[in-house]
Amino acid sequence: MKSASRLEKILESGAFAVTSECGPPRGSDPQVVREKGELLRGFVDAVNVTDNQTSVVRMSSIAASVILKEIGLEPICQMTTRDRNRIAIQSDLLGAAALGMNNLLCLSGDHQRFGDHPTAKNVYDIDSIQLIYTVHQMREEGKFINGEEIKTPPKFFIGAAANPFADPFAIRVPRLAKKAAAGVDFIQTQCIYNMDKFREWMKGVVDRGLHEKVKILAGVTPMKSVGMARYMKKSVPGMDVPDEVIKRLQGAGKGNAATEGIKFCVEQIQELKEMEGIAGVHIMAIEWEEKVPEMVKAAGLHPRPEV
Amino acid sequence: MIIGHRKPLEEILQMIEPFDKIALIGCKGCVAVCAAGGEKEVGILASAIRLARKKDGRDIEVKEVTLERQCDPEYIEEIEGFVHDYQAVLSIACGVGVQYMAERYQDIPALPGLNTDFMGGSQEQGVWVERCQGCGNCVLHLTGGICPITRCSKSLLNGPCGGSSGGMCEIDPEVPCGWQLIVDRLEALGLLETLYEELAPYKDWTTSRDGGPRKIVREDMRE
Amino acid sequence: MDYPTNVKILRIPCTGKVDALYLLKALEDGADGVYVAGCEEGDCHFLVGNIRAKKRVGYVKSILKDLGINPGRVEMYNMSAADGPRFVDVAREYTARIKALGPSPIRTGAGSEPTEEVAEKEQEPEGEPEAKQENKPAGEETAQPAAG
Numbered sequence: 001m002k003s004a005s006r007l008e009k010i011l012e013s014g015a016f017a018v019t020s021e022c023g024p025p026r027g028s029d030p031q032v033v034r035e036k037g038e039l040l041r042g043f044v045d046a047v048n049v050t051d052n053q054t055s056v057v058r059m060s061s062i063a064a065s066v067i068l069k070e071i072g073l074e075p076i077c078q079m080t081t082r083d084r085n086r087i088a089i090q091s092d093l094l095g096a097a098a099l100g101m102n103n104l105l106c107l108s109g110d111h112q113r114f115g116d117h118p119t120a121k122n123v124y125d126i127d128s129i130q131l132i133y134t135v136h137q138m139r140e141e142g143k144f145i146n147g148e149e150i151k152t153p154p155k156f157f158i159g160a161a162a163n164p165f166a167d168p169f170a171i172r173v174p175r176l177a178k179k180a181a182a183g184v185d186f187i188q189t190q191c192i193y194n195m196d197k198f199r200e201w202m203k204g205v206v207d208r209g210l211h212e213k214v215k216i217l218a219g220v221t222p223m224k225s226v227g228m229a230r231y232m233k234k235s236v237p238g239m240d241v242p243d244e245v246i247k248r249l250q251g252a253g254k255g256n257a258a259t260e261g262i263k264f265c266v267e268q269i270q271e272l273k274e275m276e277g278i279a280g281v282h283i284m285a286i287e288w289e290e291k292v293p294e295m296v297k298a299a300g301l302h303p304r305p306e307v
Numbered sequence: 308m309i310i311g312h313r314k315p316l317e318e319i320l321q322m323i324e325p326f327d328k329i330a331l332i333g334c335k336g337c338v339a340v341c342a343a344g345g346e347k348e349v350g351i352l353a354s355a356i357r358l359a360r361k362k363d364g365r366d367i368e369v370k371e372v373t374l375e376r377q378c379d380p381e382y383i384e385e386i387e388g389f390v391h392d393y394q395a396v397l398s399i400a401c402g403v404g405v406q407y408m409a410e411r412y413q414d415i416p417a418l419p420g421l422n423t424d425f426m427g428g429s430q431e432q433g434v435w436v437e438r439c440q441g442c443g444n445c446v447l448h449l450t451g452g453i454c455p456i457t458r459c460s461k462s463l464l465n466g467p468c469g470g471s472s473g474g475m476c477e478i479d480p481e482v483p484c485g486w487q488l489i490v491d492r493l494e495a496l497g498l499l500e501t502l503y504e505e506l507a508p509y510k511d512w513t514t515s516r517d518g519g520p521r522k523i524v525r526e527d528m529r530e
Numbered sequence: 531m532d533y534p535t536n537v538k539i540l541r542i543p544c545t546g547k548v549d550a551l552y553l554l555k556a557l558e559d560g561a562d563g564v565y566v567a568g569c570e571e572g573d574c575h576f577l578v579g580n581i582r583a584k585k586r587v588g589y590v591k592s593i594l595k596d597l598g599i600n601p602g603r604v605e606m607y608n609m610s611a612a613d614g615p616r617f618v619d620v621a622r623e624y625t626a627r628i629k630a631l632g633p634s635p636i637r638t639g640a641g642s643e644p645t646e647e648v649a650e651k652e653q654e655p656e657g658e659p660e661a662k663q664e665n666k667p668a669g670e671e672t673a674q675p676a677a678g
Contacts, residue, residue, distance in 0.1 A: 364639025
């Protein structure tokens with residue numbers, strides 16, 4: 001075992017992992033975080049806690065992660081390189097480890113243009129792949145970026161994101177290989193709607209044997225409405241929503257789109273369970289966390305294994 | 308070249324509000340090429356300033372001068388003979404020129420008529436685009452001649468990010484994804500297999516603005 | 531054919547020669563309005579001279595707006611060099627517009643004026659207007675096309 005991470009244990013045991021997501025509040029009330037966590041208790045193995053997602057100011061990921069850990073859940077801290085330089089990053093890593101964090105997801109982070117403070121300076125001192133390398137170096141060699149030794153180095157189970165649907169497609173598998181070479185342990189993909197394209201990407205991943213070096217968790221998000229599907233198709237960068245998906249939601253009839261969306265998501269999870277190279281599923285039910293338990297049950301993934 | 312554009316007229320007029328005798332100094336260098344501060348622009352801005360004053364029943368004397376450059380002391384020196392007759396220097400050179408004016412003529416306010424934007428070049432007539440951030444440590448040989456610091460909105464050295472879509476950057480559908488351009492170039496040069504998967508090391512930002520104000524010296528050229 | 535006597539003509543070989551600066555200087559020197567009369571689009575002897583003129587007129591309009599001067603005090607018109615009646619119509623139309631705007635504040639020092647451009651209305655010219663105007667046409671009444 002590389003870390004004390006519960007997620008690592010589950011993945012190592014060969015069980016199909018389930019993770020989900022929790023967005024911290026735009027305020028300092030810890031109770032909001034606890035309530036979101038309670039919705040997921042017992043249905044997921046670990047919970048991602050986002051880091052100022054879409055560049056909108058929210059309670060920090062590490063703080064919200066600690067709150068979740070206090071109520072017995074397994075958090076995955078997310079860290080972007082948009083808002084912190086290497087000094088702050090290494091400092092936050094030491095702090096997170098001191099507070100008992102075991103999982104870290106390394107991201108570049110959405111450009112601040114999308115967020116609520118677009119006039120801010122962006123940092124991007126290092127990028128997401130260099131961050132993976134940094135966290136890996138800390139764990140394996142106990143060293144800071146400048147090569148000096150760390151007293152009591154943090155040992156994180158290291159994650160990153162992958163987007164099989166972004167361009168250019170030609171380098172999406174090489175990019176995963178790059179992250180693997182930098183030391184990543186697990187990957188969560190962008191949410192999938194285009195299963196054909198996803199299978200194509202997975203073929204490239206499996207051909208290179210990357211699924212054996214890195215645990216891949218496929219991302220899914222249930223569609224709430226036809227409007228949501230259209231919005232995601234048109235306005236979210238790196239998102240691939242085929243017209244068939246929108247047609248299917250429309251075909252379900254008025255008022256039934258949400259139920260159909262959940263149904264589609266559960267079908268996806270069932271298919272992903274059988275797909276070669278997939279070690280788990282990452283369910284991102286944005287502002288719809290209460291639906292996660294029923295989806296996990298319907299997909300035959302409840303109860304979660306004890307490790 | 309250094310690209311800039313004229314400040315809004317309202318802002319310029321406010322800057323010169325207390326004065327009725329100014330020297331408007333242009334530059335035949337970069338700002339002339341990007342049609343922001345050359346001789347022509349001096350004429351137009353001077354006329355606009357006079358129109359604004361006349362309209363309000365006030366007067367102003369605007370001396371129109373265009374220097375070879377405003378980033379060399381020898382050219383700044385050329386206005387010594389008359390500049391002290393004026394209350395302010397409105398420079399429409401880049402920020403460098405304005406500062407040279409301020410440094411040389413300490414008792415005369417040096418006002419910026421331009422907003423200086425970036426280092427770049429002409430894309431087509433009337434369009435100028437950014438190409439260089441002056442990071443002080445060029446890696447263009449490793450990225451097929453496309454700068455990742457400047458052309459990637461996140462300055463990624465191991466790009467692209469997951470927001471690259473249709474060859475365009477997530478911040479604006481009209482901005483090309485810098486890393487798409489790099490990948491295309493590396494592919495055309497047959498270097499994609501080798502160069503792309505190499506982990507680009509951490510950048511040393513001390514050679515850029517982050518390290519503090521910079522200076523380049525050629526000892527062999529000093530007197 | 532008669533056109534308002536306050537319209538002063540300056541001849542140039544092609545409106546492509548019109549610089550933004552000439553338009554500004556004309557207003558500085560006291561003109562209440564300046565209009566550029568160029569050939570019909572597509573008929574320019576120098577291909578795009580009149581297109582460039584149109585853009586420069588647009589640029590000067592934006593400068594005037596920023597200064598609190600009505601952008602209608604500069605304008606671009608297109609006409610065939612041989613079309614005398616059109617020349618007269620434009621002269622009258624523009625004269626009427628400037629009359630409605632009143633004397634240029636640059637002359638009177640009266641301060642900023644409204645900067646919305648008002649759509650032209652059909653009206654009969656009311657005798658001799660007092661305001662001075664200048665214009666620069668591409669051709670002249672002698673049916674001589676603009677020479678290269």
